[in-house]
Amino acid sequence: MTVVAESDLLERVLAGEARACARLMTLAERGDPAFARAHRRFAGRLGQALRIGLTGPPGAGKSTLVEGLARHWRQAGRRLGVVAVDPTSPFTGGALLGDRVRMSRLALDQGVFIRSMATRGVFGGLARATDDVVDVLDLSRRDLVLVETVGVGQSEVDVACSTDLTLVVLHPGGGDTIQAMKAGLMEVADLYVINKADMPGLERLVQELLDVMDLRDLPPERRPPILTTVASTGQGLQELARVVDETLLARRASGALAVRRSDNLERRVRRLVEGSLRRDVWETRRLSDHLHQRLAGGGTLSAYDLADDVLHLYRDAARDDARTGLEGTP
Amino acid sequence: MTVVAESDLLERVLAGEARACARLMTLAERGDPAFARAHRRFAGRLGQALRIGLTGPPGAGKSTLVEGLARHWRQAGRRLGVVAVDPTSPFTGGALLGDRVRMSRLALDQGVFIRSMATRGVFGGLARATDDVVDVLDLSRRDLVLVETVGVGQSEVDVACSTDLTLVVLHPGGGDTIQAMKAGLMEVADLYVINKADMPGLERLVQELLDVMDLRDLPPERRPPILTTVASTGQGLQELARVVDETLLARRASGALAVRRSDNLERRVRRLVEGSLRRDVWETRRLSDHLHQRLAGGGTLSAYDLADDVLHLYRDAARDDARTGLEGTP
Numbered sequence: 181m182t183v184v185a186e187s188d189l190l191e192r193v194l195a196g197e198a199r200a201c202a203r204l205m206t207l208a209e210r211g212d213p214a215f216a217r218a219h220r221r222f223a224g225r226l227g228q229a230l231r232i233g234l235t236g237p238p239g240a241g242k243s244t245l246v247e248g249l250a251r252h253w254r255q256a257g258r259r260l261g262v263v264a265v266d267p268t269s270p271f272t273g274g275a276l277l278g279d280r281v282r283m284s285r286l287a288l289d290q291g292v293f294i295r296s297m298a299t300r301g302v303f304g305g306l307a308r309a310t311d312d313v314v315d316v317l318d319l320s321r322r323d324l325v326l327v328e329t330v331g332v333g334q335s336e337v338d339v340a341c342s343t344d345l346t347l348v349v350l351h352p353g354g355g356d357t358i359q360a361m362k363a364g365l366m367e368v369a370d371l372y373v374i375n376k377a378d379m380p381g382l383e384r385l386v387q388e389l390l391d392v393m394d395l396r397d398l399p400p401e402r403r404p405p406i407l408t409t410v411a412s413t414g415q416g417l418q419e420l421a422r423v424v425d426e427t428l429l430a431r432r433a434s435g436a437l438a439v440r441r442s443d444n445l446e447r448r449v450r451r452l453v454e455g456s457l458r459r460d461v462w463e464t465r466r467l468s469d470h471l472h473q474r475l476a477g478g479g480t481l482s483a484y485d486l487a488d489d490v491l492h493l494y495r496d497a498a499r500d501d502a503r504t505g506l507e508g509t510p
Numbered sequence: 511m512t513v514v515a516e517s518d519l520l521e522r523v524l525a526g527e528a529r530a531c532a533r534l535m536t537l538a539e540r541g542d543p544a545f546a547r548a549h550r551r552f553a554g555r556l557g558q559a560l561r562i563g564l565t566g567p568p569g570a571g572k573s574t575l576v577e578g579l580a581r582h583w584r585q586a587g588r589r590l591g592v593v594a595v596d597p598t599s600p601f602t603g604g605a606l607l608g609d610r611v612r613m614s615r616l617a618l619d620q621g622v623f624i625r626s627m628a629t630r631g632v633f634g635g636l637a638r639a640t641d642d643v644v645d646v647l648d649l650s651r652r653d654l655v656l657v658e659t660v661g662v663g664q665s666e667v668d669v670a671c672s673t674d675l676t677l678v679v680l681h682p683g684g685g686d687t688i689q690a691m692k693a694g695l696m697e698v699a700d701l702y703v704i705n706k707a708d709m710p711g712l713e714r715l716v717q718e719l720l721d722v723m724d725l726r727d728l729p730p731e732r733r734p735p736i737l738t739t740v741a742s743t744g745q746g747l748q749e750l751a752r753v754v755d756e757t758l759l760a761r762r763a764s765g766a767l768a769v770r771r772s773d774n775l776e777r778r779v780r781r782l783v784e785g786s787l788r789r790d791v792w793e794t795r796r797l798s799d800h801l802h803q804r805l806a807g808g809g810t811l812s813a814y815d816l817a818d819d820v821l822h823l824y825r826d827a828a829r830d831d832a833r834t835g836l837e838g839t840p
Contacts, residue, residue: 456821
């Protein structure tokens with residue numbers, strides 16, 4: 181893509197044109213250098229959209245909740261983006277037909293841009309790609325961006341946290357719920373939503389949540405609120421939307437939002453640096469080839485010996501680059 | 511730890527002494543350099559134990575299956591290791607009391623060494639630490655090592671694949687089962703185990719599995735067998751153990767096992783190299799401090815700009831090292 185075309189594309193994204201957004205997102209997902217170039221140019225305009233992550237175990241009804249919240253905020257005239265990072269999400273065609281139909285109706289609304297991302301394929305780069313895609317939505321003047329991930333793997337949980345506010349969605353009688361939370365969901369929740377609150381086991385789940393907060397010795401002011409919803413009927417959605425809006429407003433006013441965004445940015449930069457080093461060692465320096473040769477040599481080798489070997493070669497190559505540099509070749 | 515103490519520890523591990531094993535595992539989990547040193551010395555002795563991974567969605571009954579298989583193989587006189595990489599596993603105290611009691615009984619058997627690993631805390635190093643812990647079990651003359659992980663996150667699935675054989679455990683009526691499989695379980699299964707096969711929905715689940723294999727266009731010989739069990743009653747366990755034993759025997763004979771182990775070793779070396787580069791940039795070079803300073807400067811910065819900045823500094827530092835090297839200081 182030429183610089184002129186990039187500039188044109190950015191203008192169209194800024195105008196909120198859906199096809200331009202989709203195209204820029206595809207560049208981001210592919211890790212195309214053109215995206216990084218574009219990002220440097222538009223970074224100054226970012227930060228208008230509020231980013232809300234929703235995560236939780238499969239079956240908690242996250243997508244229905246997203247759809248209900250989206251409908252609520254649309255009625256309030258807000259422009260929305262939805263990013264579903266979940267192969268089991270109805271947004272990606274992974275669920276029951278009824279759900280899919282409902283989601284498609286949402287997708288027909290011009291004020292809602294929906295992007296679903298496969299967790300496979302962008303292996304290792306899921307968080308990077310999601311951040312980039314959310315930035316594109318931010319740039320296209322969305323007021324709110326909802327990011328839905330299944331809350332079980334480390335990278336999925338990371339994605340939901342790279343937002344301004346993280347909702348952990350649970351359901352009563354899930355059985356594995358509290359167990360799943362031990363996988364790290366407890367630490368990331370800004371707000372608990374118990375969906376399917378009309379199912380048996382609500383009180384027990386609330387008690388379990390309170391018990392875990394006690395165990396963690398959380399002071400009252402740092403305890404995430406617990407809200408209940410029945411997303412399929414809309415029950416509790418308005419109240420949830422109100423709490424989300426107010427929390428974000430309060431955090432913006434107190435400066436907590438700026439701190440969180442700075443922390444998120446730091447984690448993001450770390451991921452970019454590490455991804456770049458990874459590419460450098462395996463692709464640019466072609467040390468994969470060397471490793472394959474050593475493995476093909478057979479014999480019982482220590483992984484630690486092999487790793488040292490690769491690292492030495494990598495550092496030697498860097499040193500040679502430096503020597504070349506000293507001799508005057510850039 | 512001095513070299514003499516390390517040597518003594520290794521002798522005790524080789525003699526199968528449980529406390530020595532636990533100590534070496536702790537060094538591994540901590541990423542202690544003493545473990546890497548020890549590993550280089552004992553690598554030549556590795557490869558005796560057969561490694562079996564079990565993964566699948568929460569609720570499939572993986573731990574009960576592990577316990578049943580372990581009992582079966584113990585009766586056949588084999589020495590076992592069990593590594594539970596799952597915060598929801600009863601081995602880690604995460605489940606119902608009945609399960610815990612049953613697992614403790616297994617733990618009392620001197621011929622079984624059980625190690626549970628938290629998925630948090632060894633963040634980013636989970637696969638590395640698990641490989642190391644399994645190596646220690648291998649070294650302590652276990653015939654079989656079972657590695658149980660919850661099959662939902664990328665890193666958890668990776669762990670289950672770093673074995674000689676991967677069992678994907680499902681249960682009928684799970685609902686999310688096929689969805690969870692889209693998260694990558696389909697690609698890693700050497701063998702499907704449908705546990706809780708006495709529950710309704712068995713036929714449907716089998717059909718769904720076959721459908722997915724059709725979709726993937728797998729030739730008959732590459733289709734993973736589907737076995738059914740009711741681990742809580744022991745039904746099907748003997749047959750499953752037999753198929754596992756035979757498959758491993760056949761793979762050893764055909765050379766497929768050696769290929770798989772070489773592939774696993776390659777992935778492991780990659781993880782070690784990447785972990786080392788990560789430590790180098792953030793800890794040794796202290797570029798975290800630099801990044802914090804830039805972030806504290808405020809303003810809207812592109813993550814890509816910040817990442818470039820860190821990478822330039824990192825490469826400059828490497829170049830300075832090279833110059834120092836040229837001047838004769840090692």
